[in-house]
Amino acid sequence: MIKSELVARLTARYPHLYHRDIERIVSTMLDEITKALADGHRVELRGFGAFSVKVRPARQGRNPRTGEPVSVEEKRAPFFRTGKELRERLNNGSGKE
Numbered sequence: 018m019i020k021s022e023l024v025a026r027l028t029a030r031y032p033h034l035y036h037r038d039i040e041r042i043v044s045t046m047l048d049e050i051t052k053a054l055a056d057g058h059r060v061e062l063r064g065f066g067a068f069s070v071k072v073r074p075a076r077q078g079r080n081p082r083t084g085e086p087v088s089v090e091e092k093r094a095p096f097f098r099t100g101k102e103l104r105e106r107l108n109n110g111s112g113k114e
Contacts, residue, residue: 020043020044020047023043024036024039024040024043027039027043050068053068054068054069054070054095057070062100063100064100064101064102064103065099065100065102065103066097066098066099066100066103067097067098067100068095068096068097069095069096069098070093070094070095070096071093071094071095071096072091072092072093073091073092073093073094074091075088075089075090075091076088076089077089
């Protein structure tokens, strides 16, 4: 599901709210999660999951074509771990509406 599909589904589910308001709410939530992760914080949404940042240290890699050593810089990557409730709903098949 992409952001516009999420907004459309929420608009259909909550017809008393304006489309532009729902779009603003979704954008604000995603921006705040992004900002928190960029600052190195962990974001937990109870029943859904937790977002965190994994740091991958610098290392010595190899160019697959030439076999020459190449230095790979340290990287920070987003990481998502599902919550217990979401995992149970997915595994028990009751995730459909």
